[in-house]
Amino acid sequence: RAKKDGPGKVVVFEPAMHAEALARLTLTADLKQALASDQFRLMYQPLIRLGSGRATGVEALIRWNRPGFGQVPPAGFLPLAEENGMIADIGRWVLRAAGEQAARWRRTIPELTLNVNVSGRQLTDPRFASDVEQTLADCGLPAAAVTLELTESVLMADPRTAVACLSDLRDLGVGLAIDDFGTGYSSLSYLQRLPVDELKIDRAFISRAEPTAADLAVIRTVVELARTLKLRTVVEGVETEEQHVAMRELGCDYGQGYHLCRPIEPQNVPAAFVGPLTT
Ligand code: C2E
Numbered sequence: 001r002a003k004k005d006g007p008g009k010v011v012v013f014e015p016a017m018h019a020e021a022l023a024r025l026t027l028t029a030d031l032k033q034a035l036a037s038d039q040f041r042l043m044y045q046p047l048i049r050l051g052s053g054r055a056t057g058v059e060a061l062i063r064w065n066r067p068g069f070g071q072v073p074p075a076g077f078l079p080l081a082e083e084n085g086m087i088a089d090i091g092r093w094v095l096r097a098a099g100e101q102a103a104r105w106r107r108t109i110p111e112l113t114l115n116v117n118v119s120g121r122q123l124t125d126p127r128f129a130s131d132v133e134q135t136l137a138d139c140g141l142p143a144a145a146v147t148l149e150l151t152e153s154v155l156m157a158d159p160r161t162a163v164a165c166l167s168d169l170r171d172l173g174v175g176l177a178i179d180d181f182g183t184g185y186s187s188l189s190y191l192q193r194l195p196v197d198e199l200k201i202d203r204a205f206i207s208r209a210e211p212t213a214a215d216l217a218v219i220r221t222v223v224e225l226a227r228t229l230k231l232r233t234v235v236e237g238v239e240t241e242e243q244h245v246a247m248r249e250l251g252c253d254y255g256q257g258y259h260l261c262r263p264i265e266p267q268n269v270p271a272a273f274v275g276p277l278t279t
Protein backbone atom coordinates (compact mmCIF):
# COMPACT_ATOMS: atom_id res chain seq x y z
CA ARG A 1 0.00 0.00 0.00
CA ALA A 2 1.08 3.57 -0.61
CA LYS A 3 2.64 5.27 2.37
CA LYS A 4 1.75 8.84 3.13
CA ASP A 5 3.64 10.12 6.09
CA GLY A 6 2.33 13.63 5.86
CA PRO A 7 2.03 16.48 3.38
CA GLY A 8 4.80 16.69 0.84
CA LYS A 9 6.21 13.26 1.60
CA VAL A 10 7.11 10.92 -1.21
CA VAL A 11 4.63 8.12 -1.87
CA VAL A 12 6.44 4.80 -1.67
CA PHE A 13 5.05 1.65 -3.20
CA GLU A 14 5.90 -1.50 -1.35
CA PRO A 15 6.93 -4.50 -3.46
CA ALA A 16 3.76 -6.37 -2.49
CA MET A 17 1.61 -3.62 -3.92
CA HIS A 18 3.70 -3.55 -7.05
CA ALA A 19 3.17 -7.28 -7.58
CA GLU A 20 -0.55 -6.98 -6.93
CA ALA A 21 -0.96 -4.03 -9.28
CA LEU A 22 1.03 -5.85 -11.92
CA ALA A 23 -1.05 -9.03 -11.55
CA ARG A 24 -4.17 -6.96 -11.96
CA LEU A 25 -2.84 -5.23 -15.06
CA THR A 26 -1.92 -8.58 -16.63
CA LEU A 27 -5.31 -9.99 -15.68
CA THR A 28 -7.02 -7.04 -17.36
CA ALA A 29 -4.87 -7.34 -20.48
CA ASP A 30 -5.44 -11.11 -20.68
CA LEU A 31 -9.16 -10.72 -20.13
CA LYS A 32 -9.32 -8.26 -23.02
CA GLN A 33 -7.89 -10.99 -25.27
CA ALA A 34 -10.10 -13.75 -23.95
CA LEU A 35 -13.20 -13.15 -26.06
CA ALA A 36 -11.33 -12.63 -29.32
CA SER A 37 -9.18 -15.69 -28.62
CA ASP A 38 -12.19 -17.90 -27.84
CA GLN A 39 -10.99 -18.73 -24.31
CA PHE A 40 -14.38 -18.81 -22.60
CA ARG A 41 -16.28 -22.05 -22.18
CA LEU A 42 -19.62 -22.91 -20.64
CA MET A 43 -20.29 -25.73 -18.24
CA TYR A 44 -23.90 -26.72 -17.61
CA GLN A 45 -25.45 -27.77 -14.33
CA PRO A 46 -28.82 -29.53 -14.56
CA LEU A 47 -31.85 -28.40 -12.57
CA ILE A 48 -33.60 -31.46 -11.19
CA ARG A 49 -37.34 -31.68 -10.62
CA LEU A 50 -37.35 -33.05 -7.05
CA GLY A 51 -40.63 -34.90 -7.40
CA SER A 52 -39.53 -37.01 -10.37
CA GLY A 53 -35.75 -36.89 -10.11
CA ARG A 54 -35.59 -35.78 -13.73
CA ALA A 55 -33.48 -33.02 -15.23
CA THR A 56 -35.68 -30.32 -16.72
CA GLY A 57 -33.14 -27.69 -17.65
CA VAL A 58 -29.58 -26.52 -17.30
CA GLU A 59 -27.82 -23.46 -15.92
CA ALA A 60 -24.91 -22.14 -17.98
CA LEU A 61 -21.78 -21.42 -15.90
CA ILE A 62 -18.84 -19.61 -17.48
CA ARG A 63 -15.21 -20.75 -17.28
CA TRP A 64 -12.09 -19.05 -18.61
CA ASN A 65 -9.24 -21.11 -20.02
CA ARG A 66 -6.57 -18.53 -19.29
CA PRO A 67 -3.27 -19.40 -20.99
CA GLY A 68 -0.69 -20.26 -18.36
CA PHE A 69 -3.27 -20.37 -15.56
CA GLY A 70 -5.61 -23.21 -16.47
CA GLN A 71 -9.33 -22.95 -15.89
CA VAL A 72 -10.34 -19.83 -13.99
CA PRO A 73 -13.71 -19.89 -12.18
CA PRO A 74 -16.09 -16.94 -12.53
CA ALA A 75 -15.07 -15.51 -9.16
CA GLY A 76 -11.56 -15.05 -10.56
CA PHE A 77 -12.53 -12.66 -13.34
CA LEU A 78 -16.18 -11.60 -13.28
CA PRO A 79 -15.71 -9.01 -10.49
CA LEU A 80 -13.02 -7.30 -12.60
CA ALA A 81 -15.15 -7.58 -15.75
CA GLU A 82 -18.00 -5.93 -13.89
CA GLU A 83 -15.77 -3.10 -12.70
CA ASN A 84 -14.30 -2.30 -16.09
CA GLY A 85 -17.42 -2.91 -18.15
CA MET A 86 -16.14 -5.97 -20.03
CA ILE A 87 -19.06 -7.90 -18.54
CA ALA A 88 -21.32 -6.41 -21.25
CA ASP A 89 -19.49 -8.23 -24.05
CA ILE A 90 -18.90 -11.33 -21.96
CA GLY A 91 -22.59 -11.46 -21.03
CA ARG A 92 -23.62 -11.14 -24.67
CA TRP A 93 -21.26 -13.98 -25.56
CA VAL A 94 -22.69 -16.19 -22.80
CA LEU A 95 -26.30 -15.71 -23.87
CA ARG A 96 -25.50 -16.36 -27.52
CA ALA A 97 -23.32 -19.42 -26.89
CA ALA A 98 -25.72 -20.94 -24.37
CA GLY A 99 -28.73 -20.03 -26.53
CA GLU A 100 -27.29 -21.70 -29.63
CA GLN A 101 -26.38 -24.76 -27.60
CA ALA A 102 -29.81 -25.00 -25.96
CA ALA A 103 -31.56 -24.64 -29.33
CA ARG A 104 -29.50 -27.59 -30.63
CA TRP A 105 -30.34 -29.70 -27.58
CA ARG A 106 -34.03 -28.90 -27.89
CA ARG A 107 -34.17 -30.63 -31.29
CA THR A 108 -33.87 -33.92 -29.40
CA ILE A 109 -34.92 -32.76 -25.90
CA PRO A 110 -37.79 -30.35 -26.64
CA GLU A 111 -38.60 -29.70 -22.97
CA LEU A 112 -35.07 -28.55 -22.04
CA THR A 113 -34.97 -25.08 -20.50
CA LEU A 114 -31.97 -22.78 -20.10
CA ASN A 115 -30.95 -20.61 -17.14
CA VAL A 116 -28.40 -17.85 -17.72
CA ASN A 117 -26.80 -15.64 -15.07
CA VAL A 118 -26.97 -11.91 -15.65
CA SER A 119 -24.91 -9.28 -13.85
CA GLY A 120 -26.16 -5.93 -12.60
CA ARG A 121 -24.25 -3.98 -15.25
CA GLN A 122 -26.03 -5.89 -17.99
CA LEU A 123 -29.46 -5.34 -16.51
CA THR A 124 -29.09 -1.56 -16.36
CA ASP A 125 -27.96 -1.31 -19.99
CA PRO A 126 -30.97 0.29 -21.73
CA ARG A 127 -30.47 -2.00 -24.75
CA PHE A 128 -30.39 -5.17 -22.67
CA ALA A 129 -33.95 -6.34 -23.30
CA SER A 130 -33.75 -5.74 -27.05
CA ASP A 131 -30.32 -7.45 -27.16
CA VAL A 132 -31.83 -10.48 -25.45
CA GLU A 133 -34.75 -10.50 -27.86
CA GLN A 134 -32.45 -10.33 -30.89
CA THR A 135 -30.10 -13.01 -29.57
CA LEU A 136 -32.88 -15.47 -28.81
CA ALA A 137 -34.40 -14.84 -32.24
CA ASP A 138 -31.01 -15.49 -33.88
CA CYS A 139 -30.67 -18.72 -31.91
CA GLY A 140 -34.20 -19.81 -32.73
CA LEU A 141 -34.87 -20.26 -29.02
CA PRO A 142 -38.33 -19.40 -27.66
CA ALA A 143 -38.15 -16.83 -24.86
CA ALA A 144 -40.29 -19.11 -22.69
CA ALA A 145 -37.45 -21.65 -22.67
CA VAL A 146 -35.08 -19.17 -21.04
CA THR A 147 -34.81 -17.93 -17.45
CA LEU A 148 -32.44 -15.11 -16.59
CA GLU A 149 -30.97 -15.24 -13.08
CA LEU A 150 -30.30 -12.04 -11.15
CA THR A 151 -28.95 -11.79 -7.65
CA GLU A 152 -30.88 -10.22 -4.87
CA SER A 153 -28.19 -7.59 -4.29
CA VAL A 154 -28.49 -6.38 -7.87
CA LEU A 155 -32.26 -6.14 -7.67
CA MET A 156 -32.25 -4.43 -4.30
CA ALA A 157 -29.50 -1.91 -5.13
CA ASP A 158 -32.01 0.03 -7.21
CA PRO A 159 -35.41 -1.64 -7.02
CA ARG A 160 -37.22 0.94 -9.16
CA THR A 161 -34.86 0.57 -12.10
CA ALA A 162 -34.85 -3.17 -11.57
CA VAL A 163 -38.64 -3.36 -11.80
CA ALA A 164 -38.58 -1.38 -15.05
CA CYS A 165 -35.86 -3.55 -16.61
CA LEU A 166 -37.51 -6.75 -15.47
CA SER A 167 -40.84 -5.68 -16.90
CA ASP A 168 -39.26 -5.19 -20.34
CA LEU A 169 -37.76 -8.66 -20.11
CA ARG A 170 -41.02 -10.11 -18.88
CA ASP A 171 -42.75 -8.66 -21.93
CA LEU A 172 -40.39 -10.71 -24.10
CA GLY A 173 -41.61 -13.82 -22.35
CA VAL A 174 -38.36 -14.84 -20.65
CA GLY A 175 -38.52 -16.19 -17.12
CA LEU A 176 -36.79 -14.32 -14.30
CA ALA A 177 -35.17 -15.83 -11.24
CA ILE A 178 -33.73 -14.34 -8.08
CA ASP A 179 -30.42 -16.12 -7.57
CA ASP A 180 -28.79 -16.73 -4.17
CA PHE A 181 -32.08 -15.83 -2.51
CA GLY A 182 -31.82 -15.15 1.19
CA THR A 183 -28.28 -13.80 1.18
CA GLY A 184 -29.21 -10.19 0.54
CA TYR A 185 -31.97 -8.31 2.14
CA SER A 186 -34.92 -8.14 -0.17
CA SER A 187 -37.77 -6.44 1.46
CA LEU A 188 -40.81 -8.61 1.15
CA SER A 189 -42.83 -5.74 -0.25
CA TYR A 190 -40.41 -5.42 -3.18
CA LEU A 191 -40.35 -9.14 -3.70
CA GLN A 192 -44.07 -8.96 -4.27
CA ARG A 193 -43.64 -6.19 -6.84
CA LEU A 194 -40.74 -7.72 -8.76
CA PRO A 195 -42.00 -9.52 -11.85
CA VAL A 196 -40.07 -12.73 -11.14
CA ASP A 197 -40.96 -16.40 -11.63
CA GLU A 198 -38.38 -18.32 -9.65
CA LEU A 199 -36.56 -18.14 -6.33
CA LYS A 200 -33.23 -19.90 -6.09
CA ILE A 201 -32.65 -20.49 -2.40
CA ASP A 202 -28.98 -19.94 -1.61
CA ARG A 203 -26.95 -22.95 -0.63
CA ALA A 204 -25.99 -21.22 2.63
CA PHE A 205 -29.33 -22.49 3.99
CA ILE A 206 -28.56 -26.15 3.50
CA SER A 207 -24.79 -25.98 3.63
CA ARG A 208 -24.61 -27.94 6.86
CA ALA A 209 -24.28 -31.70 6.52
CA GLU A 210 -27.43 -32.00 8.59
CA PRO A 211 -29.57 -28.91 8.28
CA THR A 212 -30.71 -27.71 11.72
CA ALA A 213 -34.36 -27.31 12.61
CA ALA A 214 -33.88 -23.57 12.18
CA ASP A 215 -32.39 -24.01 8.68
CA LEU A 216 -35.35 -26.15 7.69
CA ALA A 217 -37.80 -23.66 9.16
CA VAL A 218 -36.28 -20.88 7.06
CA ILE A 219 -36.49 -22.96 3.90
CA ARG A 220 -40.05 -24.02 4.70
CA THR A 221 -40.98 -20.35 5.11
CA VAL A 222 -39.38 -19.42 1.79
CA VAL A 223 -41.18 -22.29 0.05
CA GLU A 224 -44.51 -21.16 1.52
CA LEU A 225 -43.83 -17.57 0.56
CA ALA A 226 -42.97 -18.66 -2.97
CA ARG A 227 -46.15 -20.66 -3.19
CA THR A 228 -48.20 -17.66 -2.08
CA LEU A 229 -46.49 -15.48 -4.68
CA LYS A 230 -46.80 -18.27 -7.30
CA LEU A 231 -43.04 -18.59 -7.77
CA ARG A 232 -41.07 -21.74 -8.52
CA THR A 233 -38.45 -22.69 -5.96
CA VAL A 234 -35.03 -24.09 -6.70
CA VAL A 235 -32.76 -25.07 -3.84
CA GLU A 236 -29.04 -24.67 -4.54
CA GLY A 237 -26.17 -26.68 -3.13
CA VAL A 238 -27.79 -30.08 -2.55
CA GLU A 239 -24.72 -32.09 -1.58
CA THR A 240 -26.15 -35.12 0.24
CA GLU A 241 -29.04 -37.56 -0.10
CA GLU A 242 -30.35 -36.40 3.29
CA GLN A 243 -30.59 -32.83 2.00
CA HIS A 244 -32.19 -34.06 -1.22
CA VAL A 245 -34.91 -35.93 0.69
CA ALA A 246 -35.45 -33.07 3.15
CA MET A 247 -35.84 -30.52 0.36
CA ARG A 248 -38.25 -32.73 -1.55
CA GLU A 249 -40.33 -33.21 1.58
CA LEU A 250 -40.38 -29.48 2.25
CA GLY A 251 -41.94 -29.05 -1.18
CA CYS A 252 -39.10 -27.38 -3.08
CA ASP A 253 -39.85 -27.74 -6.78
CA TYR A 254 -36.32 -28.12 -8.12
CA GLY A 255 -32.84 -28.78 -6.80
CA GLN A 256 -29.32 -28.20 -7.96
CA GLY A 257 -26.14 -29.42 -6.33
CA TYR A 258 -23.17 -31.72 -6.51
CA HIS A 259 -25.21 -34.65 -5.16
CA LEU A 260 -27.82 -34.29 -7.89
CA CYS A 261 -25.41 -33.44 -10.70
CA ARG A 262 -22.21 -31.39 -10.90
CA PRO A 263 -21.69 -28.79 -13.60
CA ILE A 264 -20.87 -30.89 -16.70
CA GLU A 265 -19.37 -30.43 -20.15
CA PRO A 266 -21.92 -29.76 -22.90
CA GLN A 267 -21.32 -33.14 -24.55
CA ASN A 268 -22.55 -34.85 -21.37
CA VAL A 269 -25.79 -32.90 -21.07
CA PRO A 270 -28.05 -35.12 -23.22
CA ALA A 271 -27.20 -38.16 -21.05
CA ALA A 272 -28.37 -36.26 -17.96
CA PHE A 273 -31.84 -36.04 -19.54
CA VAL A 274 -32.21 -39.77 -20.03
CA GLY A 275 -34.46 -41.09 -17.28
CA PRO A 276 -34.53 -40.10 -13.62
CA LEU A 277 -31.21 -39.73 -11.89
CA THR A 278 -30.51 -42.72 -9.70
CA THR A 279 -29.19 -41.07 -6.57
P1 C2E B 1 -24.56 -19.21 -9.08
O1 C2E B 1 -25.29 -18.70 -10.25
O2 C2E B 1 -25.26 -19.19 -7.77
O3 C2E B 1 -24.11 -20.67 -9.49
C1 C2E B 1 -23.96 -21.72 -8.58
C2 C2E B 1 -22.50 -21.94 -8.22
O4 C2E B 1 -22.43 -22.94 -7.20
C3 C2E B 1 -21.64 -22.45 -9.36
O5 C2E B 1 -20.31 -22.00 -9.13
C4 C2E B 1 -21.72 -23.97 -9.16
O6 C2E B 1 -20.63 -24.66 -9.73
C5 C2E B 1 -21.69 -24.04 -7.66
N1 C2E B 1 -22.37 -25.24 -7.15
C6 C2E B 1 -23.30 -26.01 -7.73
N2 C2E B 1 -23.69 -27.01 -6.93
C7 C2E B 1 -22.98 -26.88 -5.78
C8 C2E B 1 -22.92 -27.64 -4.57
O7 C2E B 1 -23.61 -28.62 -4.35
N3 C2E B 1 -22.06 -27.18 -3.62
C9 C2E B 1 -21.26 -26.10 -3.81
N4 C2E B 1 -20.44 -25.74 -2.83
N5 C2E B 1 -21.30 -25.35 -4.95
C10 C2E B 1 -22.15 -25.76 -5.92
P2 C2E B 1 -19.47 -21.27 -10.27
O8 C2E B 1 -19.68 -21.95 -11.59
O9 C2E B 1 -18.09 -21.09 -9.75
O10 C2E B 1 -20.18 -19.86 -10.40
C11 C2E B 1 -20.14 -18.93 -9.35
C12 C2E B 1 -21.00 -17.74 -9.67
O11 C2E B 1 -20.49 -17.00 -10.77
C13 C2E B 1 -22.43 -18.11 -10.05
O12 C2E B 1 -23.17 -18.41 -8.90
C14 C2E B 1 -22.86 -16.84 -10.75
O13 C2E B 1 -23.25 -15.86 -9.81
C15 C2E B 1 -21.58 -16.39 -11.42
N6 C2E B 1 -21.61 -16.79 -12.84
C16 C2E B 1 -21.31 -17.98 -13.41
N7 C2E B 1 -21.45 -17.93 -14.75
C17 C2E B 1 -21.86 -16.68 -15.04
C18 C2E B 1 -22.18 -15.98 -16.27
O14 C2E B 1 -22.17 -16.54 -17.38
N8 C2E B 1 -22.54 -14.67 -16.15
C19 C2E B 1 -22.60 -14.02 -14.93
N9 C2E B 1 -22.98 -12.72 -14.91
N10 C2E B 1 -22.33 -14.64 -13.79
C20 C2E B 1 -21.96 -15.95 -13.83
Ligand code: MG
Nearest residue numbers: 059117149179
Ligand atom coordinates in the same frame (compact mmCIF):
# COMPACT_ATOMS: atom_id res chain seq x y z
MG1 MG C 1 -27.09 -18.78 -10.96
Ligand code: MG
Nearest residue numbers: 179180200236
Ligand atom coordinates in the same frame (compact mmCIF):
# COMPACT_ATOMS: atom_id res chain seq x y z
MG1 MG D 1 -27.11 -19.24 -7.29
Ligand code: MG
Nearest residue numbers: 180202203236
Ligand atom coordinates in the same frame (compact mmCIF):
# COMPACT_ATOMS: atom_id res chain seq x y z
MG1 MG E 1 -24.84 -18.98 -5.53
